[in-house]
Amino acid sequence: MQRIFSGIQPSGVPHLGNYLGAVRNWVRLQQDHDCIYCVVDLHAITVWQDPKELANQTRGLAAALLACGIDPKASLLFHQSAVYAHLRLAWIFNCVARMGWLNRMTQFKEKAGKERENVSTGLFTYPNLMAADILAYHATRVPVGDDQRQHLELANDIAQKFNHDYGAEFFPAIEPMILGPAARVMSLRDGSKKMSKSDASGQSVINLNDDADTIALKIRRAKTDPEPLPSEPAGLEGRPEARNLVGIYAALTDTDHAAVLREHGGKGFGAFKQVLADLLVAHLSPIAAETQRLLADSATLDGILHDGARKAEAIAEPIVAEAERLVGFLKV
Ligand code: TYM
Numbered sequence: 001m002q003r004i005f006s007g008i009q010p011s012g013v014p015h016l017g018n019y020l021g022a023v024r025n026w027v028r029l030q031q032d033h034d035c036i037y038c039v040v041d042l043h044a045i046t047v048w049q050d051p052k053e054l055a056n057q058t059r060g061l062a063a064a065l066l067a068c069g070i071d072p073k074a075s076l077l078f079h080q081s082a083v084y085a086h087l088r089l090a091w092i093f094n095c096v097a098r099m100g101w102l103n104r105m106t107q108f109k110e111k112a113g114k115e116r117e118n119v120s121t122g123l124f125t126y127p128n129l130m131a132a133d134i135l136a137y138h139a140t141r142v143p144v145g146d147d148q149r150q151h152l153e154l155a156n157d158i159a160q161k162f163n164h165d166y167g168a169e170f171f172p173a174i175e176p177m178i179l180g181p182a183a184r185v186m187s188l189r190d191g192s193k194k195m196s197k198s199d200a201s202g203q204s205v206i207n208l209n210d211d212a213d214t215i216a217l218k219i220r221r222a223k224t225d226p227e228p229l230p231s232e233p234a235g236l237e238g239r240p241e242a243r244n245l246v247g248i249y250a251a252l253t254d255t256d257h258a259a260v261l262r263e264h265g266g267k268g269f270g271a272f273k274q275v276l277a278d279l280l281v282a283h284l285s286p287i288a289a290e291t292q293r294l295l296a297d298s299a300t301l302d303g304i305l306h307d308g309a310r311k312a313e314a315i316a317e318p319i320v321a322e323a324e325r326l327v328g329f330l331k332v
Helices: 016-029 051-068 085-094 099-103 106-115 121-135 146-165 212-221 240-252 257-264 269-295 298-327
Strands: 003-008 034-039 076-079 141-143 175-177
Touching: 003 016, 003 121, 016 034, 016 051, 016 141, 016 240, 016 269, 034 051, 034 298, 051 076, 051 269, 051 298, 076 298, 085 121, 085 146, 085 298, 099 121, 099 146, 106 121, 106 146, 121 146, 146 175, 212 269, 240 257, 240 269, 269 298
Parallel strands: 003 034, 003 141, 034 076, 141 175
Antiparallel strands: none
């Protein structure tokens, strides 16, 4: 069985992009893969997180993942700071990855922007930790949204250079799994920007804990153009906002852009937004309710994370110990 690893940052409430681009696929992959899912709190502190909130955000995200259908009997679910193997391998990878490779990371350039001299060094070396997350388990498949593609290419470069430098075929190649018609969900206010937790306009993001009225309002106010929906995908060319809403609808109904347009082509956005909002509410309301239910029992939740961390550690420990041996660290 192929081993899957993926992660999500507890840096705020998870949103529709996280759900359709990643988490929903994680749930499905549980059936026929050995899956390890991680709430990556070490990654979250690459930008400032309020220490009074971080632990709650970590719990809240774990609860949301369970509510989406991650099954702790089928998969491992844990938080990153509980398994030191990630840090040990990340340090080795800090010494394998090259400055030039990291300098090319578009996500760093976007996040740092004009603040390049002021952002944390952790934000710069972030992709090395991400490579360590995956390779500490010898995972070979990584289901993510489209925005993580470049980071996974880098992880493969790091694995190859490690194998070459230390003369061992030790780390396997990683295959990104970028699945479905919503692998890049865009902002509801600007079809050229991805939906993101850090977007200042709350109106651009559907959070998994939004209530029915909020979802309906955000969809009603979503930017569109005055034309009706086209009847085939070619008609979405140059209409990023329309393409985004159709992609969300396609993902929720498990079809593709063409099928949605066969059904709804010719309709105005008023009518389409109504059905889309209803569909979103039907999908997300049960998740929000279940998240609240799980959060009310934090002892059970913490037990699941603790158990997941110990099992994760048992897998990662010998792999990272072998990497350290290859590097030449003294083991006494
Ligand atoms: P994060 O926390 O930003 O996002 C979690 C997952 O959601 C996907 N995603 C999206 N998909 C579609 N449309 C969007 N607008 C959208 N926004 C986010 C992301 O692609 C991701 O799959 N670096 C990672 C976390 C990470 C990780 C890992 C992932 C750490 N270590 C190892 C895989 C393997 C991140 O910041 O995801």
